[in-house]
Amino acid sequence: MRAMALNNYGTADELTETELPDPKVAPGEVLIRVRAAGVNPVDWKLASGGLDPVMEAGFPMIPGWDVAGVVEATGFDVPEYRVGDEVYGYIRKDWAQNGAYAELVSASVRMIAHKPLSLDWNQAAGVPLAALTALQSIDRVVPVSGETVLVHAAAGGVGSFGVQIARARGARVIGTASERNHEFLRSLGAEPVTYGEGLTERVRALAPEGVDAALDFVGEDAVEASLPLLEEPARLVSIADPSAAEHGGHYLWVRPDHDDLVELGRLADRGKLSVHVERAFPLSEAADAWRLNQEGRTRGKIVLTV
Structure with missing residues (x-):
């Protein structure tokens, strides 16, 4: 699969497009075909080594904890989702390596929910974290x-x-x-x-x-x-x-939570929660998305389209 990754801790300059193996799908997980990924300050802070004292990391590292996409496959014992379901989620795992800046990403069912019907892919990717x-x-x-x-x-x-x-x-x-x-x-x-x-x-x-x-x-x-x-x-x-x-x-440090994602989806579909996407970058321009995010003046969200 195509992904944006770093071979060691670094800055936007070290974030490069590369080919990596498709993710494995553990029991209780789904494989998601990524349509859009949210960009957050934690992405580039993590990549710089800022969370190294508290979080294990593996390389090559694919950043990104916000995803919106389509279920491509399911692991063992996943009655909640079927292939083709549209989902979104905050997919922060216990270690940093296999994130959403890629064509495919695996995620536990506790980290995702069905995508709100009222939101497009870019908007949905901007919601979770x-x-x-x-x-x-x-x-x-x-x-x-x-x-x-x-x-x-x-x-x-x-x-x-x-x-x-x-x-x-x-x-x-x-x-x-x-x-x-x-x-x-x-x-x-x-x-x-x-x-x-x-x-x-x-x-x-x-x-x-x-x-x-x-x-x-x-x-x-x-x-x-x-x-x-x-x-x-x-x-x-x-x-x-x-x-x-x-x-x-x-x-507070945010936690992945399926039920909270469901509540946010209901708010969005009731017209109570709108998503302002300041700018969407193609996946290959993730480094430019980071540089814009680092300016700290963004209104709403920055996302990557895949």
């Missing part, structure tokens, strides 16, 4: 109808899903973003504020009593800016700053 992160973050703070949620980096891949999921649960959402993304946030149902120095005061101008929950999807000073606005620090979640836990909040 980012939207699961947003959903699982929201499930930690459990906003209810009428509460106010502050979402940091609300125009990004994770943040834009966080806005929509919180709104679907009836929350009022205040979202931080650069001014060029304020209209985009309004289209998602959020009230935008500009990030940077003075953020706490700008949020308090919109919510004089503070906010009920805060979701940090960027790091930097988001935790520090959020704490004065919260009555309960336990309702703070960060995916970028471990100090959130030291203050009584949560530091």
